[in-house]
Amino acid sequence: MATGTRTGRSRFTLIFLLLTSATLLTLDARDFEPLQRTEETLSDLISPLRSGADRVFEPVGDAWAGVTGYDELESENEVLRQELQKLEGQQILDSDAVIRLESLLDVLGLPYVQDIPNVVGEVLTANVGNFDRYSVQINRGAEDGIRNGMPVVTRGGLIGRIDGDPGLGHSRVTLLTDPGFEVGVLVVGTEDVALASGGGQGEPLMVTKGLEIDTEVDIGDEVVTSGVDRSRYPPGIPIGTVTDIDFDEARLLQLLTVAPSANTDSLSFVTVLLYDPLEEGS
Amino acid sequence: MTLAGAYVRSGLFLLTALVFHLALFSDLRVLGVAPEVPLAIAVTAGLVGGPERGAIAGFAIGLGIDLYLPTLFGLSALIYTVWGYAVGLLEERIFRSAWWINVLVTAAATAGGLLVYAVLGELLGEANLYTDRLYTVMGVAAAYNLVLSLPLLGLWHWSWPRMLGEER
Numbered sequence: 001m002a003t004g005t006r007t008g009r010s011r012f013t014l015i016f017l018l019l020t021s022a023t024l025l026t027l028d029a030r031d032f033e034p035l036q037r038t039e040e041t042l043s044d045l046i047s048p049l050r051s052g053a054d055r056v057f058e059p060v061g062d063a064w065a066g067v068t069g070y071d072e073l074e075s076e077n078e079v080l081r082q083e084l085q086k087l088e089g090q091q092i093l094d095s096d097a098v099i100r101l102e103s104l105l106d107v108l109g110l111p112y113v114q115d116i117p118n119v120v121g122e123v124l125t126a127n128v129g130n131f132d133r134y135s136v137q138i139n140r141g142a143e144d145g146i147r148n149g150m151p152v153v154t155r156g157g158l159i160g161r162i163d164g165d166p167g168l169g170h171s172r173v174t175l176l177t178d179p180g181f182e183v184g185v186l187v188v189g190t191e192d193v194a195l196a197s198g199g200g201q202g203e204p205l206m207v208t209k210g211l212e213i214d215t216e217v218d219i220g221d222e223v224v225t226s227g228v229d230r231s232r233y234p235p236g237i238p239i240g241t242v243t244d245i246d247f248d249e250a251r252l253l254q255l256l257t258v259a260p261s262a263n264t265d266s267l268s269f270v271t272v273l274l275y276d277p278l279e280e281g282s
Numbered sequence: 283m284t285l286a287g288a289y290v291r292s293g294l295f296l297l298t299a300l301v302f303h304l305a306l307f308s309d310l311r312v313l314g315v316a317p318e319v320p321l322a323i324a325v326t327a328g329l330v331g332g333p334e335r336g337a338i339a340g341f342a343i344g345l346g347i348d349l350y351l352p353t354l355f356g357l358s359a360l361i362y363t364v365w366g367y368a369v370g371l372l373e374e375r376i377f378r379s380a381w382w383i384n385v386l387v388t389a390a391a392t393a394g395g396l397l398v399y400a401v402l403g404e405l406l407g408e409a410n411l412y413t414d415r416l417y418t419v420m421g422v423a424a425a426y427n428l429v430l431s432l433p434l435l436g437l438w439h440w441s442w443p444r445m446l447g448e449e450r
Contacts, residue, residue: 010334010367017341017363024345024356025406035355043349046301053305061309068312128308128350130315130419131400131411135352163352172352180409 040167047170051139054124116234117274119144123267124170133201134178136267141166144272149232151225151273156262157238158183158225159270171272175264176239177201184226185239187256190215193226196239196258202265204243207256213247215254223258230277238262291441296339299323299434300346315419317426318392320347322434324362325391325427328370329384330438336366353408361402365395381435388431393420 027035121138128137140146142165150162152173160181163174174181181198185207194210211217221242227235244257303319310316320343328336344359351358369391373384396419400411 010332010337010370013334014337014363014367017337018360021341021344021356021360021363025354025360028355029406039349039355046297046304046346046349049297049301050304053301057306057309060306064310128304128316128347130318130396130423131403132352133314134410137350174352178410 036165040165043167044169047167050124117145119146119272119274121171121270121272123270134175134181134198135160135163136173136175136270137170138173138270138272139170140272141169141171143168145274146171146272147274147276151233151237151275152270153237153273154262154267154270157240157260158233159262159264159267161232162272173270176205176260177203177264183233183239184228184231185223185258186226186235187211187215187217187242188222188224190217193228194256196223196256205240205258205260207254207258208248209253211254211256213249213252213254217242217245217254217256219243219245223256232275232277234273234275288442292335292339293342295437295441296323296342296346300343303347304350312422312426313418315422315426317430318396318423319427319430320344320358321362321365321392321395321423322388322427322430324366325369325388325395326384326431326434326438328366328368329373329387330435331370331442332374333367333370335442336368336370337363338366340364340366353403353411354406357403357406357408358399361395361399365391365398381432384435385428385431388434389424389428392427393424396420396423 024035119140121140121144124137124139127133127135138152146162146166148162148165151158152160152162158176160173160175160178163172166172176183176198177200178198179200183196185194185196186192187194190211192211192215194207196205196207199206207223219242223239223242225231225233225235225237225239227233238261240258240260242256243259246255246257247253248255299319303317307319308316323343324336324340327339331339340362341359344362345356348355348358369387373387396416400416403411
């Protein structure tokens with residue numbers, strides 16, 4: 001009898017929890033605002049605990065990355081060594097301290113951002129699960145002026161956009177490697193506005209729409225955001241360089257493979273451009 | 283220990299596990315795959331506490347992790363609820379298990395849970411879940427959770443000590 005009651009109660013609990021989950025799923029799919037605000041509040045409540053734990057465990061994560069990513073580190077070291085040699089050469093040429101300071105400021109600056117207001121954010125954690133390889137969380141949110149869809153860049157160029165309504169002090173960035181990510185682009189020197197989409201982690205971007213077959217494009221050409229009317233990205237943000245050109249004879253289009261100019265694998269700091277295409281248009 | 287005390291312990295355990303997952307375990311990746319701590323929490327809760335507690339723990343940790351995932355809010359909660367309940371039911375009716383069976387069940391349930399998550403997520407319109415990489419994720423996460431299951435089972439036993447006269 002006791003077992004029967006217990007089984008009945010646990011079935012009731014299961015049904016109640018399943019109905020609650022299904023309701024939450026439905027409300028979230030419909031962008032129900034009170035639910036999103038509740039999510040943000042809960043997330044903000046956990047945020048201090050998480051930040052504290054992040055600080056404590058950061059050395060462990062770094063050590064682990066050092067052990068498991070040794071090969072990657074070696075090749076990264078090689079690239080850094082070459083860059084260092086270049087910089088050392090440059091340093092000899094520009095021995096004057098003022099000139100060195102100017103070049104440092106230039107490295108830190110983002111020339112293509114110009115006068116667009118922006119906020120620098122720290123990447124909290126690359127991703128927390130095994131199915132979210134195309135997003136990162138940053139420690140800047142609505143209280144810093146960040147809104148859904150704003151472009152996110154590093155010195156290398158565009159790395160993604162703000163995804164969904166941000167929390168007060170944090171937001172999620174969808175990376176441009178996401179196969180669902182699309183951005184209007186322009187090959188420098190041409191006038192065709194084309195559409196580039198993410199190709200997956202570690203893979204190049206693909207331009208499959210908008211570039212006519214007779215447009216002159218060469219390997220190595222630079223690709224930037226088009227910034228056409230109402231585009232969510234301002235014009236001229238570097239996307240990458242063309243590494244392969246193919247032709248779709250049936251649709252009379254060129255298909256480009258574009259190596260991203262910004263590295264999305266090991267992000268520490270990113271810049272969110274507080275860019276609103278509607279405001280810019282007006 | 284009172285029932286309220288057991289629930290407080292469980293709540294603290296779930297919150298700590300969530301924070302540890304976010305700050306530590308999600309960075310400890312092998313072949314790009316992190317341990318699925320929240321799923322392991324749901325499964326081990328079912329193994330130690332039975333179907334009802336498995337479902338409640340799965341729902342709670344699922345909601346917690348859903349706050350940080352780009353997928354629909356409630357998806358993890360839904361799957362972890364079912365998984366915690368199902369594993370608890372199996373344990374109660376079939377396994378009545380030795381510790382090593384519990385460890386193997388945790389690993390198998392992790393792989394199964396990830397498959398269901400990917401398939402259900404795709405059905406609900408989420409992209410990039412059911413990919414070629416899924417089987418790697420299932421294998422590595424299952425191996426990870428096999429190791430993690432022992433401390434988690436111990437911690438659940440600490441959270442829910444068998445109370446006098448309690449059948450569970």
